[in-house]
Amino acid sequence: xxxxxxxxxxxxxxxxxxxxxxxxxxxxxxxxxxxxxxxxxxxxxxxxxxxxxxxxxxxxxxxxxxxxxxxxxxxxxxxxxxxxxxxxxxxxxxxxxxxxxxxxxxxxxxxxxxxxxxxxxxxxxxxxxxxxxxxxxxxxxxxxxxxxxxxxxxxxxxxxxxxxxxxxxxxxxxxxxxx
Numbered sequence: 114x115x116x117x118x119x120x121x122x123x124x125x126x127x128x129x130x131x132x133x134x135x136x137x138x139x140x141x142x143x144x145x146x147x148x149x150x151x152x153x154x155x156x157x158x159x160x161x162x163x164x165x166x167x168x169x170x171x172x173x174x175x176x177x178x179x180x181x182x183x184x185x186x187x188x189x190x191x192x193x194x195x196x197x198x199x200x201x202x203x204x205x206x207x208x209x210x211x212x213x214x215x216x217x218x219x220x221x222x223x224x225x226x227x228x229x230x231x232x233x234x235x236x237x238x239x240x241x242x243x244x245x246x247x248x249x250x251x252x253x254x255x256x257x258x259x260x261x262x263x264x265x266x267x268x269x270x271x272x273x274x275x276x277x278x279x280x281x282x283x284x285x286x287x288x289x290x291x292x
Contacts, residue, residue: 151177202236
């Protein structure tokens with residue numbers, strides 16, 4: 114149990130976890146921590162029974178992570194999802210990830226399997242010029258700084274494919290539905 118750990122640019126608080134080593138398998142259980150305005154739990158295994166083909170199998174659950182805090186701390190989000198800089202709100206998420214690992218402990222892509230979901234009750238988008246321009250053209254002021262409600266995408270990674278089924282949500286009072 115640790116009260117606070119600074120890891121790179123993250124402040125992790127109230128960390129607790131149990132590690133069990135048995136028969137060349139490390140098991141992480143009962144782990145939890147507070148960060149990014151919320152909390153995270155994790156559990157899983159790192160299996161080295163076949164030393165040349167280690168495997169990992171983990172699950173995590175996130176509660177109430179701040180979007181702005183996550184964007185500030187993770188350069189990957191900044192690079193791949195710069196739109197998040199305009200969002201205010203929080204999210205919950207859950208994911209599983211299983212994969213074989215190479216000699217540098219990197220995932221071997223054909224073996225990656227993952228299932229996850231994201232739950233966003235409500236976020237606000239502020240200062241995003243494309244929305245302001247659309248609001249002006251359509252004369253719908255609500256699109257200037259809209260809220261998005263009830264977003265619950267689920268994904269799956271299987272056979273080197275990322276699958277994200279269509280989802281419904283509201284942009285302000287306007288429903289957004291796939292056609």
